[in-house]
Amino acid sequence: MSGNTSNSCIEALEPSNRFLVSAVVYGLVLAVGLPLNTVSLWILLRSHGLRSSCAVLMVNLAASDMLLALSLPLRVYFYATLQWPFGVGTCTAAIMLFRINIRTSCIFITLISVDRLVALVFPLRSRSLRTTACACKCCAVVWVLIILLCIPEIIRLHNSLRECTYNTPCFEFQVLPKSSPISAFAVGQAIFLLILLVVNIVSTVVVIVALRKRPSTGAAKVNNKMNVILIFAVNMLVFMIFFLPFTLQLLKTQDKEGTFLRAFICLASVNCCLDPLIYYFSLDSFWQDKGKRQTDKGTYSLSRTTERFQVAGNS
Template sequence: MVSANCSTEDSFKYILYGCTFSMVFVLGLISNCVAIYIFTFTLKMRNETTTYMLNLAISDLLFVLTLPFRIYYFAIRNWPFGDILCKISVTMFYTNMYGSILFLTCISIDRFLAIVHPFWSKTLRTKRNAKIVCVAVWITVLAGSMPASFFPSTGTRNDTGQNTCFENFPDTTWKTYISRIVIFIEIVGFFIPLILNVTCSTMVLRTLNKPVTLSRNKLSKKKVLKMIFVHLVIFCFCFVPYNVTLILYSLMRTQIWINCSLVTAVRTMYPITLCIAVSNCCFDPIIYYFTSDTIQNSIRNRSKWQLAVYCKVPSPRCSVRHISAIILLSRFLNVSALHI
């Protein structure tokens, strides 16, 4: 408890978590399985950007697969799966969130090098180096997430006797363990990537506005601008609210400051911002399409191949109406690719 005089009622979070996590599970499972299939089996040409995207999709999928346990817990409000599964689900949550942040940062840095320093960065922007960076990201996020499982993650509610998973920790646990973990993941997993994303995007915009680049293809410049816009919107929308609230929540739990109005506001905002952060599993596939020409070409080529197979032999199913619909879809994909 934060203070004997402060209201800490936040039971609404269980319904919010259950509904949000259920939606994220369905959409995230489908979209990320499709993304991994495209990256693994459909793409004929892979580059460093698709390497980062593949690892991002794998991170999202691993987290999504742990959601049924959390959904059951939020519905029943009792954790029957034991301490080990609780540790795994919590570790995967933070691994996914900060892994997503770091992989998105890698994509941003890669775009910065390709546009601002296109010549000397050729030796850096290789698939081999991208794989090394991905391994470093996985090691970093696991190093930051694993300490959360070093202490008991399950507990018992005093009023009902039900088991809990990674909640209702005493203030001493927050002061000695969790607050230190929060400091590490906030600095390494959020503030540094945020600065890098904003800096890289700013430098790319400045480069595009130089006289040398003003004469380039306007459609290409529009595409880059939309890529940057979508990237920053998803990054800021999903991660900034939660991480700012997490800092305030940590200050509240360690009793560095106690103000009942702020305590109520933070306890209300924390579940909401956490649900927004979890939704990044559904938004990441948008990043895949808007960032990669390879994926766009793959989708268009796939649609053309399906048209050829579908109408290879004249038959009633290959009517003018079907052909027109597929042609319109193909044209839409081509126009979308030009204007992204």
């Protein structure tokens, strides 16, 4: 272990209301988020597949949320019992699954906003860019980069946890820097999340301005402006409520015991329960079966053809 850091290894955790609240919150997120994201992922793959850039991004966001949900039972057990009998490796994996979800969710939500923005503002020029292949490559790059960047963190966390010989504090564990009040990694992560927040804010403003300039009738009509606005509203809500407090807390030095940071991490986990709203407002007829959508389109086309014949006969 480097001499520049000290570990928060403790012999025993005393029961407190904070641990009880954490267990309840993580339990509720698990009970709501796991089935919601499981159903959402099933619907995305079954009804929409990977036939559009937006669908590809949402499948990856749902998969990221599934990783978070799968790590929550261990958090619920730890905060309910204040014991960790599963070993250092399992603890490291559970912590990193959570951190990977926070990072990938921020990126995928931002990519969804950018994709919707480009589709609205540059519908023709963006066709060659907004392809399934391009979206798959972007998602693959995101996963590979995030995992590669997490490898040093995984090694450092695993080695530090191994020094806690008596009791593994797991989710209450933290590495405290001695030399500097804020680690360079925490600053870099906070700056990155703030940049993503700025991108979402700019995208939201540009979309609102573009929708106001669009005529309400004619070929350029936006069929469902409310759904478009709600996509960006949900994205902004996720960032402002769940990610921004966590990001700002990374830049503070007063919280030496990490109490507020752990509370904001608990709050950030709730984001996986809101992500299905993004799928609902982003994809037309999200909860409708593909065959039903094709039948509706066929019926609509037939009715339009009949109307044309009737108009031609009357004239």
